[in-house]
Amino acid sequence: MKIVAVYGSARKNGNGEVLVERAINNFADKNPEVKRYYLTDMDIKSCMGCFACRKKEMCVRKDDMNDLLNDIIESDFVIFSSPVYMYDASGSFRLMLNRMYPMLGGEPGRYTKRYTDKKCMLIMTQGAPLLMFSGASRTIKRIIKSFGFDVCGLVRMGFANERGAAAKNEKVLRKIDAVCSKAIKL
Ligand SMILES: Cc1cc2nc3c(=O)[nH]c(=O)nc-3n(C[C@H](O)[C@H](O)[C@H](O)COP(=O)(O)O)c2cc1C
Numbered sequence: 292m293k294i295v296a297v298y299g300s301a302r303k304n305g306n307g308e309v310l311v312e313r314a315i316n317n318f319a320d321k322n323p324e325v326k327r328y329y330l331t332d333m334d335i336k337s338c339m340g341c342f343a344c345r346k347k348e349m350c351v352r353k354d355d356m357n358d359l360l361n362d363i364i365e366s367d368f369v370i371f372s373s374p375v376y377m378y379d380a381s382g383s384f385r386l387m388l389n390r391m392y393p394m395l396g397g398e399p400g401r402y403t404k405r406y407t408d409k410k411c412m413l414i415m416t417q418g419a420p421l422l423m424f425s426g427a428s429r430t431i432k433r434i435i436k437s438f439g440f441d442v443c444g445l446v447r448m449g450f451a452n453e454r455g456a457a458a459k460n461e462k463v464l465r466k467i468d469a470v471c472s473k474a475i476k477l
Contacts, residue, residue: 292322293326294315296372297372298327298372299372299374299387300373305454306454306455307374307415310457315370328359328362330383350392356390360390368474369410372413375417380431393405395438406438410440411435411440413446414467416447417447418449444469
């Protein structure tokens with residue numbers, strides 16, 4: 292089994308990272324190959340809007356995104372994580388989403404999904420209580436689904452500014468475990 296873990300926060304050992312590691316541990320019995328991608332440590336350039344990926348399945352830009360995209364395409368499960376920054380995912384996470392455009396074929400209005408067997412989960416942390424900013428995670432989930440992913444679960448965590456808060460949040464840890472056990476059965 293191959294798992295790709297995408298970390299959208301620059302904060303090392305932050306709450307998002309703790310939750311991703313918890314998710315990965317759920318698959319320990321499967322002895323998975325795990326590829327970890329810390330987006331802010333990577334060279335991911337902006338999408339140029341050249342539309343070359345409408346005809347060809349990879350991006351023409353030569354940077355670290357090609358490795359990530361290849362691993363996503365070969366993966367059995369992707370764990371996406373991002374903090375909510377300014378009502379949205381982090382900038383590095385948004386940049387990655389733009390560069391995932393090669394997962395789609397076809398033309399605007401008649402897009403096709405090039406990969407339909409992909410499974411993932413989405414983890415989003417935020418400083419505010421959960422009642423706020425739910426629109427950010429809904430939008431990100433919709434974008435990921437549009438790439439052809441079966442999103443096995445969305446886990447949101449509020450009050451995540453304090454480092455170490457995730458490890459103490461039993462409710463969110465249980466939710467991570469529940470989503471992973473659902474994913475294992477699929
Ligand atoms: C630049 C910046 C913008 C932020 N914007 C929001 C926001 O719009 N809504 C919110 O609830 N929290 C916001 N936060 C708080 C982060 O979401 C929170 O600290 C983060 O999810 C913690 O996760 P991490 O430990 O994985 O980095 C912001 C934090 C920073 C540094």
